Amino acid sequence: MLGHELRGEPFSKREHNRRLQELLNGRSAGAIEFKHQNISAVLIEEGFPYIDGYKPRANYQDRLRTEVILRLSMDAPVVAAAETAVMAVASVTTPWRDLEDILVPPPVREPRAGRTYERAVPVPAPRLGINYLEREARNASLGEAGERFVLEIEHRRLWEAGAKHLAERIEHVAKTKGDGLGYDIASFDPDGSERLIEVKTTTFGAMTPFFATAREVAVSNDQPHQYRLYRLFKFRTEPKVFVLPGSLRQSCVLDPVQFRATLA
């Protein structure tokens, strides 16, 4: 199913579920769906896209993780499909009509997120070599397409709020001032106060983790009232966006993925 999803081919989850029910003699549809949600959680942790609609649930057993990674490392077509999907040049975005159609509330992760304990004997986890989500995050054409999309949203938003003069002053600072500022777009609230927008774009589901620079985290923390992170997701098929206001330290769980190492 993941292969189909990554290649943009249609498939039926229900049909797949039914076949599994036969194979697993009598396990319920719900149980099988749960397991697919567990698989999503593993995929995300491994830096791999997950199937939209199977919202990740972190209460999976170690064995599942091992099996998923093993399965994936042997499945060249799916890995190739992921590779293609994350590297693809972003095409023209689908047209949209109303802001309400694309603006959604941020998804909520299940409260007990991930493992909150340490195992007595750490399980030697196999790893996928490549983090495909990180790779997608470096896809410049996707990033730029996302930024243009948000420029449009902002323009529309201010226009609809009756602040046309402000709409004209929106600045795509990532273009005009470079990308070191910690945000991409300088926009406004209808009352004229500044709104600093960082855009993160993915073609995958809403729960896909994104990568933030130290600068972005710092700016969000220093100017929480102005800062907004716009998370664009399902960008290729059915673009939607949710907004995280304020400090990323508050709204996200931040995992360090890179360290600066100075000799001790």
Added chain:
DNA sequence: CCGGTCCTTCAACCGCCTGT
């Protein structure tokens, strides 16, 4: 077009069973 049926998505909570 209408009503029925199937598909998709997601939330919330419980208790069995296993390792220590």
Added chain:
DNA sequence: ACAGGCGGTTGAAGGACCGG
């Protein structure tokens, strides 16, 4: 014995699809 990891049920809501 006991903690808690792990597997699972139920059902709601909305969308897609289909035959009449």
